Every structure is written in C-alpha cells, then in structure tokens.
Amino acid sequence: MKHRLAALAAMLALPTTALAQNYTPPPLEAFGSMPLFSNVRISPGGGRVFALARPADAKDYRFVVFENTPQELSPIFSVEQSDEVRFRRPFWKRDDKIIFSIASSGKRYGTETVETRLFSLTPKSGKSTPLFTLNTRSARLDQQTDVPIQIQDDFVSILPNDPKNVLLEYYDEGLNSVYRVYIDDDRSHTRMLRGKEGIDDWSADGLGNIRSGRGVLYNKSIKLIVRMPDDSWKDISYRVEEGAPSFYFLGFPHDRTKAYVASSHETETEALYLYDIPSDSFIERIFHTPTSDVYDIIQQRSDGDVLGVTFAEDDGDVHWLGESFVRDVIEKVKGALPGMDVTLVNLNLTDTASTFFIEQGNIPGQYILFDHTANRLTALPSQYQALEGVPMGQTFSTMYTARDGLEIPAYVTLPPWLSSLEEAQGVPFIVLPHGGPNARTFTGFDWEVQYLVSRGYGVLEMNFRGSSGFGQQFQRAGDRQWGQAMQDDITDGAKWLIDQGYTSASNIAIMGHSYGGYAALMGAVKTPELYQCAVAHAPVTDLPRLIRYESQFIGGKYWTRRIGRLWGDRNMLQENSPALRAEDFGIPVLILHGDNDRVVNIEQSETMAARLKRANKDHKYVVLPNGSHYLDVGDNRLTFLLEADAFLKDCLGH
Known part of the structure; x- marks a missing residue:
C-alpha cells in the first residue's frame, strides 16, 4: 500500500509540460474493461469473503468465495454468470450461507420483463437452494395467475438477528405482501403482513418490524401509511400529495413512536428530522445543508439511533452526529491511508470486519478489507489494473448561468496535460449530460470521462434542472421539460464553453446514455449549429x-x-421526440442500443434509425448483442468505446 501511495504522489507531481510531451494514451481496452471487483463482502466470522470478480481474461463476472487468511485470499467456490443470467444482491446471512438472486429476461402478457430467482448458497459444498419452488402451494405461484413470482429478491429486511430467515415483499393475489422466508430449504413462506391496496414498497426497522408502506394508488396519487405503536395503520398521504413539500422515511429507531424523515417543509434542500408518529409532527431538525439534499442515514444496530447522515456536494460525504463505533472504524482507516478518499462499503454482521473503497481524485480506486480485531488492512488489486500509474485528467467544479438565470452546477474535466481551466483554450469538447434524468453527476474516477480526456477531449458534465440532490424546487423545475428548459440548460452549457474561450462550435460533440442519449439527439435536432455530431447510447427517442x-x-x-x-x-x-423529427437532424449521429435492454426498449432506437434512414440522414446504428441498459454485458463497453472513438475522430478530426 505504501508503494502505491508513493507512486500516486510522484505521478501527481509531474509537471504538465512533461505530461504533454511524454503522454501516450492507454489502449481503449484499458477503459473498456469492466472493473475488477464488485459486491465485496466479508462473512460474519471474518473468515471468508465473496465478490463478483472479472479478471482481464474472463468473459464475464464470476461469483467467487475466498477463504480469508492473514497470508492470502484463496478461492474455494467460483461460478461464472452468462449474458442471459446475471447475479444480483448477494449478502452473507451466516458464515455457511450466502443469499443471492439471478436476473434474466422474460415476457408476461406480451410485455418484456425482468425476472429474478432467489437462492441460498452453501459455499463449502457449492450447493445452491432455490427459495421459491413450485412444489407446494404457498408462496410459489401468484395465486391469481398461476405463474412463478416475477420479482423474488425485493428485501424488506435481511433480519440480521435471525440467522434462518429474511423478509421479502412480493405480489401474490394481486397485493404486495410481506413474507418471512426460511433460507435453508424451500419450505412454505409465512405471510407476516397482507398487502394493502396501492402499497408497493414496505419498510422495516432494524428488528424487522414493518413500519411504513408507500406506493401509487390507482395511478393517480402517492399513498403513504405508517404503523402506529398499537399496530394500527395511519394514512398520511396528504404529506406526499402533489405540490406538498417532500417527505420520505429514511429509517426507524427501535422506539416505535419515532421515525427519521427527509423533508423540505422548512428548507429548499431536504433536511433530516426526528418525527413523532402518534402526533404526526416533527420533533427536531437533526441536520441540514443548503447545498445538498440528505441521501441516507447510518444507524446504530443496537437501538436504531442515527449516527451519521450522508449527503453530496462534489462527491459523497458523511456528517457525524457524535462519537460512535462506525465513525471510529472509518477514522482509523483514514488515518492509515492519508490523502485517500475512504468510503465504508459494508460492515459484516458481527461488526468485526469491514469493506472499504478508496480512491484519490480521478485515480481508479480499489477495495480494502479491514479486520477490526487484528487491526489489519488487506488491499485488493486496483479496479482498473491496466491504468495503474497512468495520469488521469483533472476535474474542476464550476457553475454557469442558464438563460433564465438559474445557476447550473457543472464539472469540466481536462486532458491530463492541462492542470487549470486557464490552460483550456481551443480544446475539442464533449458535452456529456447524465442519464435519469432524476439523477446527478459526481466527481471521482469515471471510465468514460477519462477515456475521452485521454484522447485529448475536454468533457463538460452538468446537473441541469430536473437533476436530483439539489432540492425539490430544482428537481421539479424539470417536470414536463424534456427537450425544453432541461435541454436549454445543456445548450447553455455548450455556449458557456465557447464564451469562456475553452472551445468553439466547430469543435464540440454531444454524447450521452439513456436520458443523456435523448438529450444528445435533441441537440442534433434543436441546435445542430452548436455540435459537429452526436452519440446516443440506449436513448429515449419517442x-x-x-x-x-x-x-x-x-x-x-x-x-x-x-x-x-x-x-x-x-x-x-x-x-x-427525436424520432418524430428525423427531418430536422443536421449533424451525423451514432446510436447504440443493447438488444436486451429492459429499461429503455430497443424499439426506441430501432424507430429512430429507421426514420433517419428514410430521411436520408447521416447516421450509424449499432446493436449490442445481449446488451442491457448499462454496458455491463460481455464486451459491450469496449464495443461502445471502439464505435464512439472512430466516430468522434471522424466528426471532430481529432
């Protein structure tokens, strides 16, 4: 670890002129490979670790279980997922039991769906047991349709104090009910709560007590109910009706009269409150920052009290409410790794070991295992080993003003040989709006952004109106503004680049995924004079x-x-709708779409490509085989980069 930190420090100290003269771009494969690990978790006893791992020579991720000793991690179980079947939501339940699900594509009543199937795994023997089967009546078929339950991995609670059961919610007899599910075989599920009309999401406290339900009633309004101390249910849907301040349950202490709530009833951004359930009133404001909504809370396992609040500015952060075991663990790791951004990923169920992710600026990060008892850190290899020691482009946080006066938070990332915005003069730029659109852009390593800057492009990312995390008013400003005010914010960002002298209209392309792909296509329709070309992956078009x-x-x-x-x-x-305005396209367009996308149906891109062809517009359409919405299947990420790289070189001449 010390060697790695020293290498990072030396690399960051290189003068920019030396970088510009000596920089050789890494091959596309260095960025197009998937991260080495995901879902790294330590068993309750600390003696085993599982992860989804994808070495460079693997076709896809493997589900791997390791024996964890002071000397090494040695694999004892491994199975590879396929293009058609993907691993989801694995977690340790006991030292000898892992719960996981697999996701695959399906079709019900003519509609394409995602289907999940839930299993328990005994790592030592490699035996997996389905937790839903068709052998008995209860909880195996939807009783209204006589077909297998579609989504089997919607957890209400993993029941950390119960080694043999978990709580799941799923639709049965037309209602979303909660069941206690035994994890060692496929015995009948026990219904703990019969569903209620309009509730599609149940929440529980740390003890597994079901405390609230939320959903959409008759496709007309949000329904919100909360459990009273006497076990009756109180409807407080008025708090989430159209136009009301935001109101979300973030968690529950073990005290059944209280809840932790995010709300904007007093502030522009959402603050954290302690809420009294019987009186339906706010007791106190616990935390607020004017720059970000609160995202989540960290709770004490013993009593459910809140320990910390997560929020985001340029990146994620935690506000601690006092001293605690969790804070001490994090501070100990930070002390051992000075200068690194340290994020707690997971505590094991006995609080004896934890998983962290560390990174520094835009340098690719890595997972760290921490044994609390032995006070031992174990570093896993870098997530992008082919990028070890490669200089990354710097990201600068900025702000620009949209045409109606709204301030738009934005990030500019420059090629590695440029160390300040003042040096960015006449740089070719890629405008890269995020997907969602109710999401937001953060700083930190981004494989796509770093690929672009390694090729000499600057990248502008913006949190246009409609983005989440900046308050209810900012997000609601994007309502019914697809292609309109939201698009204007993106356009105004491109114009801001020109006004600052960073680039020119003859040197800009627009690119994006999902909603960002939609925005790229709308840029080709509404402001073709501003861009030389557009790249859209998995876009909405109609x-x-x-x-x-x-x-x-x-x-x-x-x-x-x-x-x-x-x-x-x-x-x-x-x-x-870009697909309904094919005649208005004024620049070349590259469209890519996975043929197994269950978020944005591939018909959106098929229609767009067909209409561009009919209108005789310059375009290329690429189908990604077995591709999902996320460029995470097979070599689809690399295919995307190869296609985008050639296309951008041709249109920007760079």
Whole structure:
C-alpha cells in the first residue's frame, strides 16, 4: 500500500509540460474493461469473503468465495454468470450461507420483463437452494395467475438477528405482501403482513418490524401509511400529495413512536428530522445543508439511533452526529491511508470486519478489507489494473448561468496535460449530460470521462434542472421539460464553453446514455449549429411511445406524468421526440442500443434509425448483442468505446 501511495504522489507531481510531451494514451481496452471487483463482502466470522470478480481474461463476472487468511485470499467456490443470467444482491446471512438472486429476461402478457430467482448458497459444498419452488402451494405461484413470482429478491429486511430467515415483499393475489422466508430449504413462506391496496414498497426497522408502506394508488396519487405503536395503520398521504413539500422515511429507531424523515417543509434542500408518529409532527431538525439534499442515514444496530447522515456536494460525504463505533472504524482507516478518499462499503454482521473503497481524485480506486480485531488492512488489486500509474485528467467544479438565470452546477474535466481551466483554450469538447434524468453527476474516477480526456477531449458534465440532490424546487423545475428548459440548460452549457474561450462550435460533440442519449439527439435536432455530431447510447427517442410502454407497469402512468400527458401534452411530446423529427437532424449521429435492454426498449432506437434512414440522414446504428441498459454485458463497453472513438475522430478530426 505504501508503494502505491508513493507512486500516486510522484505521478501527481509531474509537471504538465512533461505530461504533454511524454503522454501516450492507454489502449481503449484499458477503459473498456469492466472493473475488477464488485459486491465485496466479508462473512460474519471474518473468515471468508465473496465478490463478483472479472479478471482481464474472463468473459464475464464470476461469483467467487475466498477463504480469508492473514497470508492470502484463496478461492474455494467460483461460478461464472452468462449474458442471459446475471447475479444480483448477494449478502452473507451466516458464515455457511450466502443469499443471492439471478436476473434474466422474460415476457408476461406480451410485455418484456425482468425476472429474478432467489437462492441460498452453501459455499463449502457449492450447493445452491432455490427459495421459491413450485412444489407446494404457498408462496410459489401468484395465486391469481398461476405463474412463478416475477420479482423474488425485493428485501424488506435481511433480519440480521435471525440467522434462518429474511423478509421479502412480493405480489401474490394481486397485493404486495410481506413474507418471512426460511433460507435453508424451500419450505412454505409465512405471510407476516397482507398487502394493502396501492402499497408497493414496505419498510422495516432494524428488528424487522414493518413500519411504513408507500406506493401509487390507482395511478393517480402517492399513498403513504405508517404503523402506529398499537399496530394500527395511519394514512398520511396528504404529506406526499402533489405540490406538498417532500417527505420520505429514511429509517426507524427501535422506539416505535419515532421515525427519521427527509423533508423540505422548512428548507429548499431536504433536511433530516426526528418525527413523532402518534402526533404526526416533527420533533427536531437533526441536520441540514443548503447545498445538498440528505441521501441516507447510518444507524446504530443496537437501538436504531442515527449516527451519521450522508449527503453530496462534489462527491459523497458523511456528517457525524457524535462519537460512535462506525465513525471510529472509518477514522482509523483514514488515518492509515492519508490523502485517500475512504468510503465504508459494508460492515459484516458481527461488526468485526469491514469493506472499504478508496480512491484519490480521478485515480481508479480499489477495495480494502479491514479486520477490526487484528487491526489489519488487506488491499485488493486496483479496479482498473491496466491504468495503474497512468495520469488521469483533472476535474474542476464550476457553475454557469442558464438563460433564465438559474445557476447550473457543472464539472469540466481536462486532458491530463492541462492542470487549470486557464490552460483550456481551443480544446475539442464533449458535452456529456447524465442519464435519469432524476439523477446527478459526481466527481471521482469515471471510465468514460477519462477515456475521452485521454484522447485529448475536454468533457463538460452538468446537473441541469430536473437533476436530483439539489432540492425539490430544482428537481421539479424539470417536470414536463424534456427537450425544453432541461435541454436549454445543456445548450447553455455548450455556449458557456465557447464564451469562456475553452472551445468553439466547430469543435464540440454531444454524447450521452439513456436520458443523456435523448438529450444528445435533441441537440442534433434543436441546435445542430452548436455540435459537429452526436452519440446516443440506449436513448429515449419517442416520448408518446415511452409513456404508453411505461403505463403497462405498476405506477408507470403516474410517474410518467412528469414527462407529459399523452393527450393533453400531445403536441409538446411530439415536438420533443427525436424520432418524430428525423427531418430536422443536421449533424451525423451514432446510436447504440443493447438488444436486451429492459429499461429503455430497443424499439426506441430501432424507430429512430429507421426514420433517419428514410430521411436520408447521416447516421450509424449499432446493436449490442445481449446488451442491457448499462454496458455491463460481455464486451459491450469496449464495443461502445471502439464505435464512439472512430466516430468522434471522424466528426471532430481529432
């Protein structure tokens, strides 16, 4: 570890002129490979570790269980996932038992779906046991349809104090009910709570007591209920009705009269409050920052009291409410790794060991295992081993003003040989709006951004209106603004680059994924004079079709109202659908889409490509085989980079 830190310090000390003269871009494979590990977790006793691991020579991730000794991690079980079947949500339940699920594609009533199947695994023997089977009546089939339960891994609680059971929620007899599920065989599930109309998400405290339910009622309004101390249910849906301040349960102490709530009833960004359930009132404001919504809380296992609050500015951060065991563990690791950004990933169930992720600026990070008892750190290899020692581009936090005066937070990342914004003059730029759109951009290593800057491009990312984390008003400013004010924010960012002298209109491309891909295509429609070309992966292209598609799913009609109403907003939706404006495209376009995407249906890109072809517009359409929405299957990430690299070189001449 000391050697790695010294290498990082030496690399960061290199003068930019030396970097510019000596820099050789890494091969695309260095960025196009998947991270080495994910889901790294330590067993309750600390003697084993599991992870999803993908070495450079592997075709896909492998589910690997290691024996964890002071000398080494040695694999004792390994199985590879496939393009069709993906591992999900693994966690240790006991030293001899791991719970995990697999996801695959399916179709119900003519609608493409994601299907999940839940298992328990005994690592020593390699035996896996399905926790849903068709051998008995109870909890094996949806009793209304006589087909297997579709989503089997929606956990309400892992029941950390119960070594033999977990709590799951799933639809049965038309309602989303909660079941206690035995993990050692496929015996009948025990229903702990019968579902209620309109509730599709149940929450529990650390003891497994079900405390609240939330959902969409008749596709018209949000329903929110909370459990009273006498076990009756109180409807407090008025707190989440349209136009009300935001209100979310973030967690529950063991005291059944209290809850922890994120709300914006007093502040622009969401603050954390202690809430009294019987009186339906706020007791005290625990934490607030004007620059970010609160995201989550860290709770004490013994009583559920809140220890820390997570929020985000340029990156994630924690506000601690006092001294605690969890804080001490984190501070101990930080002390051992000065200068590194340290994030706690997971504490094992006995609080004897933990998993951390460390990084420094835009340098690719790595996982660290910490044995609390032995006070021992074990570093796993870097997530991107082919990028070890390679200089990364620096990211600068900034702000620009949209045309209506709204301040837009943004990040500019420059090629590795440029160390300040003042040096960025005439740089070719990629405008890269994020997906979602109710998401946000953070700093830290990003494989796509670093690939782009390694090729000499600057990258502008912005948190346009509609992005999450900046308060309810900022997010709601994006309602029914697809292709309009949200697009204007992106356009104004590109113009800001030009006004600052960083680049010129003849030197900019726009690129994005999902909603970001939609924005790239709308840039090609609305402001082709501003960009030389557009790259869109898994884009939405036809808003009316998207709304009709999402309306097939629970709550879909309600949530898509923030995009628009099929009839009432029909003209607006058509005007802001790239597939319905193929004649207006004025620049070359590259479109890529996975043929197994269950988030944005590939029909969106198929329609776009067909209409561009009919309109005789310059475009290329690439289908990613077995591809999901996330460039995480097979070599699809590398294929994406190879296609984008050639396309950008051709259109920007760089």
